[in-house]
Amino acid sequence: MSRPSELHKELAIDLAALLPVTPENQQTFLDLMEKLGYTNPQTSEEETVAENPFKSHIGIYKPDIKDGKKYYQRDILFKETWSFFADIQTIPPKSDKKRVVLLGESVTRGFLLDPEYTPAIVLDQLLNSNKELYGYEIIDLAETNLGMAGIRQRYTECMALEPDMVVFLAGNNWREELLSTIGNSQKKQTALQELTLGEDGIAIAKPLIEDYFSTIVDDFLAYVGTVSKKNGVPVLFAIPEFNLLDCRSTPGERVVSELPYEKLKSWIEAKESAEESLASGDTETCSIQAQQMIEIDPSHPYGFELLADCCIKNEQYKEARHYLEMARDTALFCRTNSKPRTFKVIQQTILSKAASYGIEVIDLPAVFKAHLDGKVPGKELFLDYCHFSVTGIQVAMDAVYKKVLQEFDDLRKTHKDVKTIIPSNEVLALGHFFAAIHNAHWGQSYDILLYHCSESLSKWKDIAKTMVYYCDMISRGAANNVCKSLEKILEDNTKLDRYVHALVPARNMKNMELELVDAMTTVLKSNGIDITNYLLKIRLDDHSIKNRRINLLQNYYHATSYDEYQGQKTAFLQARDSKSDFFVIADAKTKALLSVSFRIPGIISENHDTATLYVNDTEVTKLSVGSKWQTHSIEIPVGFLQNGLNVFRIKWPIVATSRALQDKDSSTAILDAAFRVFGEIGSMTVSGV
Template structure:
């Protein structure tokens, strides 16, 4: 689209808003169109946070000249190093260690952290002359947090700064204010979702460059050397949730993409990697690399064809596609764009870089790291931590002490964690992977590693089974709170802060399987707890739209009545088949009552209700809410967890119309639905008694 065409469309929008007297957006439209003077004084910038006397959660005690943890921010203490105080001055040189949760050593912290290992590595080479490593890494640190900490930490007079960050930048949309709306909408209008992605990445790039320029300017005054650590991502094992192509331009593009997906998956299942690749490449031509599903298919084909370089390229493509998705939660990750920017800006400022991709590849011989190095998407195993900190130590010794030491010699001084810390870390990894929707085999691997390191972890698995089967907060479970008094700080902190509550079928089944391998029958206890706490016959009815029963991970939670992740007025089916479950005993049928409608307003289609994979009933769909009663015979049910799925007909998929709608949503600051929706559910219950009384749940 030419700039004249884009300006004409913008002018049409201005005229339409004038006609409708929608004055709220009128000034922004004029400003974006350069029809008013934007050189007038900008609003005053927010005052910078006070830097003197405060460093993160530590506040200066003037009497002792020591920064002490501030009791006014105790809720924030858990995100930082568990250190009570930091001396304002030291006779030893200091290395500031700034970063995010990967730099905290998540899952091992506080028993074993990267900062501790780095200090051991340096002490092993320099003895009493070794620098003190000040651990200022913070879990969930944003770019703004890094800037603030770097500024505040000048009070400690550092001799070297290490910044280990980049995972939290792509998923942080704080850089997108209202003033960006029309620029984003224009990019969408000109080049579809790919244009929107390019504009998002352009805005993010500017924020990263500003951050790195600010940090460079801060430390150049003191001539303090800076080393950036580039995180790596678990490309081997981590998989994002399956998504279907976003809205594509044209009336038939989405239909074509879905047909190609079916072809590619069928051929891949038959082992025809070349044929599947051909279909997936046609998908790629349509979605421009902005859909992770296409990239994962191409990676699988490359693996089958023995093409490791291509496999890594496609796995990176899948990892990076999430930046355009505002409707799901995605795990933190460093993208190719962020890696390139950090490397380029570091070189520009004379900063050194430790690239963990290169470090791990040299150590393992593989260009694609997996469970050997990672506990989840980016947090490292003890082996990963030791390798990373030996590489960082090597750079610190070269930069600040003009000392060149082989990495192997530094590794000799990097200690391993205790078996107890190793067990706790792997147990937490199993929980975290399950709650991010990873496959059963991966979750079971971490369960087994935890049990290998400490048999006591098996008892803790039993406690977690109880916690997740009760709908109460952890602190209200008497047995759990009593037993958790004996566990490590990292276990206690994680479990008591665990907001994600679901039936947790995959995780708890993995716990039961792991316990069975050690002669412990947890499966029977799990079955009993599920029947006692969730059986439809006991409760009378179960709301299947409660995220507890339909969500399996952070990514697919939908809060119909509001929540921390995604708030909808009704359940939206982003996949052709929607999955739910309920607990039943034996011998009796159940009643399902569902209120649903088509997503595109069309009539004539049918949704099919399936029970444990078996067809149960077909329901007619229209553009209006309709309530249906579905009788489920006892023959279709089993004792325990029963799967309920709703298979939707394919809706009308007119990408041209939908892209225009997305642009309007962006301009009006509404949540932009960039993916097709296959159907809508307003209410869905499983009932114990099959009464015939109708209740209309549909909105007026």
């Protein structure tokens, strides 16, 4: 027996140090496995599966031979990612049933309802009820967070399962492939940078970005078609839809573009006028102002959304859909780490190119449109931005079911009513509860949060305890993972392993989640549980400015969602809106002392500009601001503050600035040049006496 070399020993030690395998270190782990000889780098990804079927993983599943038959078992080395997959321990050997492999990302996973209710479960029940010719076996390989590269790999791997058909429901996580392609090409970066330096801003780059994206999607389809033809396995591709009606742009997605002074000023004036007009019911004026916003900056989502709201009020649903699709697609400009979505260019490329590669297509946007009689898809079909509600899963899988029957010439005469395939009320309650949290984390409106909280409590009264614990936890200054209330939430709910990450924000990213707490408090109160004073006491105990100094630049005191600007990170707070809000807890008898140090970078001409400080919408004072750092100390008298939550607002002046000081060679140069900085705050503290 040969002894391992010193090199192999070192590699084995490095490999052991990586355990358990996580999404972050998985590639390093596989690279070390390759060096140790467990994979064959000389063969293609498809050949590896075909020639070494008993050594190749399929996602988290490893091959296992029992009684001469090939099974796939969950690999303990990948336990950290088990919750990203179906709750299935073993994939059995191929039988005489028609084997359909389902591939996709979190939408296909049934996120927020998984594992009790998923697209695979619904499709399985449809296909295996009233069967007259043969049975069907659904292999659910959908994986949360899977991108284009991952789904391509999974598609290659799944051929070892000898499928009779592969169904894709994917396309929401493909923007990362676009960003990677641009990031790895200096030529593409230079082309985009040259376009964005003009007066038209980043919007002019959209055709070029879409051209890059279309090529990426086309290449993916070509690969799928090649593997399909080689293995004789038909492919069905279901194109996802987006929650156009009830998922709007987040604060991060509304970062204002860098525009010439006059255009910037006109855009902000049009925005404020449109908002006032819509609030008063004047859709005609709102439409005019929203159109002006779009003409000035078609890269920004808000003008399209305001115009769509006017169309909806006037029952012009076709026009509303168009504007909401335009708003959705502004995420191509990467203001923030936007919510997953399938862009129009993805849909159009699949519809125009798939047939040439032998791929059958279901256009779910068209299916949903027919289901809604032409109305815009919203919360009836979605739990958040793209994840299906029960009805959404039912409608989508019913369409897939019919296509599968056609593929296998299954002419059965009777069909199960998809509406009869429903989850338990507890599953529905937890789904809506986490939908409320997920929507809050992505900056959605109070009305949507209230809807999901109401639905949750109406389905299962026991969820009330979880809501109380959640409000308790989020109202405290401590990190969630050291709060007793988190422990209580997990004790009372044993099915949360897939969603526990939503309860524990990244380090120093926690915020007050004010609208979500308000929504839960309102719903609880309507059911006889009033926690208003209880939460007020927690907030005062943990955050009151009386006899203490609060750093308002901590995320907790100014953030309203968890999306992040994707450009250069700085040591100070950059205001990318004309107004910056901060949340201060105090009692009504407190006098506040505010200290703030700020500037506006790159001012072309100093003109004694001032920023305005408001407390609870009441003007307190004007503060001089220029291109150099200035520090102000402001005393806010008794009478301005109210008991509990107070909003401090800085309204920045609109001034002409230059981008000459920006780093044009940084990895984020394109983004930093594309979006406006209204002001920078180096420090901001408040105390009370």
